[in-house]
Amino acid sequence: MKKSVFTQPTLPYLLLAPQMIIIAIFFIWPAFEAIRSSFFIQDPFFGKSTFVGIDNYTDAVGKSDYLRTANFTFWFTLFVSFLSLGFGLLFAVSADQVLRGQASYKTILMWVYAIAPPVAGLIGIMLFDQHIGPIVDFFALLGWRMQVGVSYFDTAFAMTVVATWKQIPYNFIFFLSGLQSIPRAVREAAAIDCRRPFRRFWTIVFPLLAPTSFFLLILNITYAFFETFGVVDLMVKGEPGNNPVTLVYKVYQDGFRGLDVGGSAAQSVILMILVLALTILQFRLIERRVHYS
């Protein structure tokens, strides 16, 4: 194969430049600004800064609710990612087996994804409203008196359900297209070798879905970490009180509601490091087991 070589050494850099400029302006510069701000206490109006060393970090982490928030974020991310991946996969496998009316099933299952996050949050709030929510009425029949907004656990439960529900169709779409790209021959061969569909799924189909699953895992963790912001905000109605919030929400709350720029910056740097570590870990540990065709 002939290697194509650019004769001009500057051209590739020029072609890369727009992308690099965008990354620099929208990612690298703000990230450095956050790191710089995290060592200062700032007056919001004039931006007069006082250097305080690592005080912002110790203050943030030292607060009684920081660990609680971190703990909640961990479990929330775990549950939302695995539940939405699990249900997405289950529905995809089921829809893949449907022969008649497949299109309508698919459309119905994907529908939810078209709902804007705030609208989904609002629907969730209505379903879980402590005075008029049908889900609350349903659980009351089973003897669980849910009080979203009052009980920490109940709010966490409602948030997890709404955030998961919102993400299932996304996973569903990817899993379904993943399933459909598995060659027919492979499936037929598997069907001859192994009669039990359950076993067949875990030994043949699931490994072939691994690249899709890995990609979705990373996306889902990012989703639970960052993109559930809208759901959280609507669920706690902007005033968290004794309700669970995610770390990202706390960054927003302290920075934008509380106008504590330095403290908020320190928290976002911690978050940045955490996500970076998580991503490296995922690529190191999990990606090795993934086979790309």
Next chain:
Amino acid sequence: MKTTVLLAGAFATATFSATAEPIKIDWWHAMGGALGETVNELAVKFNESQDEYEILPVYKGTYEETLTATIAAFRAGEHPNIVQVFEAGAATLMGAPGAVIPVEDLMTANGVDFDIEDYISGVRYFYADEAGKMVGMPFNSSTPILYYNVEALEKAGVTPPKTWEEFASTTAPALKEAGYIPAAQSHLPWIFTENFFSRHNIQFATDNNGYSSAAPKILVNNDAIKAHFTAVKDWVDAGLFGYYGTGWSDNQTPFENQEVAMWMGSSGSFGGLKQAADFEFSATFLPYWEAVTTEPKQTFIGGAALWAMSGHADDENKAAAEFFRFLTSAEVQYFWHQETGYVPITEAAYEMAKADGYYETTPQAEVGIQQLTLPSGEWTKGYRMGFYVQIRDVMNREYGRIMSGEASVEDAFSIIEEEANQLLERFGKTSG
């Protein structure tokens, strides 16, 4: 759409009637919905009342969003002439000298008469500096009062409680017997904390409730308020009090649904309640603890003030001053009071409402202003603390933990004290 039409109308009249181009000023506010329309109506009235100046109100979202937007705009040099900032954000503005022009200075410098004694006493010093100079112009001012369902109380054979002792021994058990949850409230930091200190005339923060220092210490860890929260928690457990979380309307709804017999909310809630409740309700003063004081005092205002921002041309400042003259006139205050349920901020407007017979037809509308004009005490003028939005968040969190039984009253209050003081210390560094 109605807003657009109104605004378009305002532009049209202003443009065609003026010989010279009017001086335009911006007003950022946080009044949505029906309140927002009343704000637009005020602007139209002002623009039509003269042809030299024109004010343009812009809705900027919630109180917090408006403040954040203003700060961002200020740093970019694009800030409005007038901005509405709520009570918890007052210290942020006061802590940035040079960002705002005190209204008292603005008005006197532009030849508008100003006398702080014209304002009713519960309103007068809340947005003032240490020396008592008014810095922010009180705009939508309300105070927490007790609303009650008339029929529910009749059914239970009780009258609205004057004291918490009466509530505990008589009112609450009778209402529970009659099938109601006796009481609920919508804002623990505002109603059961800040105004608790004022009603019982207890010091809330060092350094003159925070007015004379950028980094006071909060004195929230006080036996009287801890006894109050211990009692409230016992009432909640015994079914004598309803706690529905931090959300304002979550606590108001059960009162509207007639599940809760008495509800403590804002005097400004009156207009909305009148529309939502299809039963007879009335209002009275907040109860007090006889064990703490036998001479209950006035409460102070909540809501927001209008602040004139610096860095604008002299003629624009003149326009802002003229707008404040218009806004504080008795007619406009009375209009605002009737439309929204917020209290009139001047004595003259209050007198006008009385003379007009407004309180004979709607006596509930007077309760807020009566409570604001009760005898004042040493600690009733308000408080001034930085990072107060976060301090309130800490309070709400810890109060929630008390109510759900996760924390004891003692522990919760020491956490509030500790974290609030850390925040105050940090704030001291930002403005120092």
